[in-house]
Amino acid sequence: MRIVIAEDSAVIRAGLAEILADRGHVVVAAVGNAEDLQSAVDEHHPDAAVVDVRMPPGYSDEGIRAAIAIRRDHPGTGVLVFSQYIETRHAANLLGAAAGSGAAGVGYLLKDRVGDVSEFVEALSRVAAGGTALDPEVVTQLLRASRRTDGLGALTAREHDVLALMAEGRSNGAIADTLVISERAVEKHVASIFSKFSLTPSDSDHRRVLAVLRYLGSGPADPLPGHPGSRSP
Amino acid sequence: MRKLTGRPGRRQGDETMQPPTRPAPWIARSVSTEFGRRHVKGVAITRLLVGIAAVTLGSIFCASGHWWGALLFVPAALNLWFAYLMPRWKRALDDLKSGPRVRELERSRALVVDDAAARLRRIEQDLHDGAQAQMVAVVMKLGLARDHLGSAVAESGRGDLERVLERALELVDAAHRGAMEAITELRDLAHGIHPPALAEGLGAALAALTARSDFPVELVLDLPERPSAAIEVIAYFCAAELLTNAAKHSGARHVTLETTHHPGLVTLRVSDDGTGGARIEAGRGLAGLADRVKTVDGRMRVASPAGGPTVVTIELPSHA
Numbered sequence: 001m002r003i004v005i006a007e008d009s010a011v012i013r014a015g016l017a018e019i020l021a022d023r024g025h026v027v028v029a030a031v032g033n034a035e036d037l038q039s040a041v042d043e044h045h046p047d048a049a050v051v052d053v054r055m056p057p058g059y060s061d062e063g064i065r066a067a068i069a070i071r072r073d074h075p076g077t078g079v080l081v082f083s084q085y086i087e088t089r090h091a092a093n094l095l096g097a098a099a100g101s102g103a104a105g106v107g108y109l110l111k112d113r114v115g116d117v118s119e120f121v122e123a124l125s126r127v128a129a130g131g132t133a134l135d136p137e138v139v140t141q142l143l144r145a146s147r148r149t150d151g152l153g154a155l156t157a158r159e160h161d162v163l164a165l166m167a168e169g170r171s172n173g174a175i176a177d178t179l180v181i182s183e184r185a186v187e188k189h190v191a192s193i194f195s196k197f198s199l200t201p202s203d204s205d206h207r208r209v210l211a212v213l214r215y216l217g218s219g220p221a222d223p224l225p226g227h228p229g230s231r232s233p
Numbered sequence: 234m235r236k237l238t239g240r241p242g243r244r245q246g247d248e249t250m251q252p253p254t255r256p257a258p259w260i261a262r263s264v265s266t267e268f269g270r271r272h273v274k275g276v277a278i279t280r281l282l283v284g285i286a287a288v289t290l291g292s293i294f295c296a297s298g299h300w301w302g303a304l305l306f307v308p309a310a311l312n313l314w315f316a317y318l319m320p321r322w323k324r325a326l327d328d329l330k331s332g333p334r335v336r337e338l339e340r341s342r343a344l345v346v347d348d349a350a351a352r353l354r355r356i357e358q359d360l361h362d363g364a365q366a367q368m369v370a371v372v373m374k375l376g377l378a379r380d381h382l383g384s385a386v387a388e389s390g391r392g393d394l395e396r397v398l399e400r401a402l403e404l405v406d407a408a409h410r411g412a413m414e415a416i417t418e419l420r421d422l423a424h425g426i427h428p429p430a431l432a433e434g435l436g437a438a439l440a441a442l443t444a445r446s447d448f449p450v451e452l453v454l455d456l457p458e459r460p461s462a463a464i465e466v467i468a469y470f471c472a473a474e475l476l477t478n479a480a481k482h483s484g485a486r487h488v489t490l491e492t493t494h495h496p497g498l499v500t501l502r503v504s505d506d507g508t509g510g511a512r513i514e515a516g517r518g519l520a521g522l523a524d525r526v527k528t529v530d531g532r533m534r535v536a537s538p539a540g541g542p543t544v545v546t547i548e549l550p551s552h553a
Contacts, residue, residue, distance in 0.1 A: 009366035015373035022377055059358070060432045084361055084420060085429055088444040089437065111365075112416050115372035115409065117380055141444045 001128050004044060005030040006037035006063065007052040016050060016114065023121050032056070034066040041070050046077055048128035053083035053090060064090045068097040071105060078127035080107040082114070091138045107133030107169065126169050133169040140164070155196065162189040273323045277316045284312030339530075346529060346553035350463035357427035360419065368416045375409040428469055435465045435499075439472055439492060448480055448488065455493040461552040467529060468492065468501050471522055471547050475503040478518055483507020483543060494551065501547040509541035522547070529553045 003025055007013045010032075017027045029040035033056045041049060049070060053063040067079040081094060091108045107127040113135065114120045123133035155163065158179075165175045172190065176183040287309030294302020382402040389395045423429075430438035436454045443450040459465065472490055479488045485507030493500045513519045513535055523533045526547055537543040 009362060009369075011370040012366050012373075015370040019373055019377050054361070054429070058432075084365055085424065087430055087437075087441050089440060111369050112372065112413055114369065115376045115413050115416075117373070117376040 001025045001047040002028050004040045004046045004049045008032045008055045019117050034062040037066050041074055048078040048124055051081050064093055078105040080124050080127045082109045082111050084111050086137045088141045105130045108138055109135045131169050134167050136168055139167040159189050159193050163193055273319055277319045280312045280316035284309045343553040346463045350466050353427045357423045360423040365419050372412045379405045379409055431465055434459050435468055438469050446476055451489040453491040460499050463553040464549050468499055474522055475545055479505040497551050499549040504544045506542050509537045509543050510539045511535055511537035511543050
């Protein structure tokens with residue numbers, strides 16, 4: 001993979017470049033702010049970008065906004081956002097924007113996850129290939145938020161588990177391993193989730209992502225709280 | 234920092250030349266106030282005694298047939314009147330004098346509160362850019378080393394070397410786990426110092442807070458504009474503490490967090506349908522909150538009859 005890194009901390013930037021190079025990937029640019037990230041992506045058209053949420057000048061959500069812009073302007077570039085803290089609304093923003101542009105190709109992970117090199121690189125590959133990679137913690141929080149408004153009436157507990165793992169971006173095989181059930185059973189649950197969300201086979205490729213988004217979209221994360229005068233239910 | 238002024242008998246120009254070790258001006262002020270109070274008391278008692286003596290003498294003279302003794306009643310009345318009025322005048326004068334001083338203390342306190350909030354935010358930022366980033370870098374390297382050692386162990390298969398590699402792998406793996414834990418602890422610490430979500434406003438931070446909570450919290454926000462940073466921090470930590478309380482003590486099934494900001498006043502209300510009986514007791518969580526709220530002239534009210542529901546209302550000024 002050809003990768004662009006955007007991270008304002010020099011040590012983390014160097015560390016990321018090292019682990020990615022170690023796994024045989026090419027880091028075409030490593031930058032320290034959102035503006036340089038945009039120009040690096042414009043110039044190199046990488047397969048994936050690894051983006052820190054907090055970057056200069058405002059140190060708030062520059063990375064999320066840059067990620068959304070990249071997904072809009074460069075459909076071929078997957079964006080993996082990573083952050084010291086998990087903020088549900090950042091994840092919701094990112095997923096919402098991804099849904100608008102055909103969904104997928106985005107990920108949101110806690111920074112610590114880079115400590116597990118193989119898992120991190122695998123998540124990055126998934127995002128580069130147009131899949132999703134959500135931190136388990138993000139998924140927990142998002143699902144908790146949507147359960148509040150829905151009463152979780154529609155899904156069974158098992159389907160809920162399957163959906164949570166789907167939201168993390170896992171394949172059916174990986175879900176089967178995690179839940180210690182057969183892959184056939186996973187497929188059954190997934191099909192049931194799709195039908196409960198009225199996702200027809202014509203949505204083919206992105207049905208998994210759409211299912212997750214549809215489920216999460218009903219939570220209070222949307223409309224996004226925190227804006228002046230907003231009132232969330 | 235704004236200088237405290239008003240030391241009696243000192244010209245304004247001298248103030249700025251003073252070495253920092255001089256006694257704080259409010260000490261001098263309170264001493265002089267104390268002296269003034271005693272002085273007034275003394276004079277008032279003297280006047281009272283003189284008045285009583287004049288009344289007694291006047292009465293004695295009148296009773297013994299000397300009509301001019303009645304003239305003594307005039308100074309007697311004046312003295313008694315003075316004794317009665319003097320403390321009141323003194324108090325009114327003090328109030329008049331202390332008004333500007335109170336305003337000045339309020340201003341300097343606001344500066345201290347704002348300064349403390351800004352400093353905490355800087356500490357959080359330094360942790361984020363410094364220790365936290367370093368630890369993430371360490372964890373990456375250890376993760377990489379662990380993977381390499383793991384494959385080396387799998388491939389070597391040569392007695393001694395394999396044992397050495399296995400031992401190295403164990404050590405690296407333990408270091409990796411320790412570093413991961415350190416990152417989590419650092420994150421919690423930094424978050425406790427200054428929640429980063431506050432950078433985007435109180436509303437965003439409260440939304441993040443309720444998203445993280447283990448039980449459902451209904452969030453109602455009406456924050457057309459942002460209060461000052463220090464007030465946002467206090468409001469955030471109050472909300473966090475109240476939600477924790479509701480979860481820990483009340484057995485509530487439904488909790489509502491309501492935050493509004495109308496010109497000059499931020500109102501934070503946490504209501505739950507739990508068992509009630511919450512009180513502000515010295516040394517308990519709610520008392521700590523009340524103290525914190527008082528530092529900026531805020532108010533806290535607790536309505537929690539036995540059997541519930543509990544409603545805690547906190548009112549804070551928009552600016553410290």
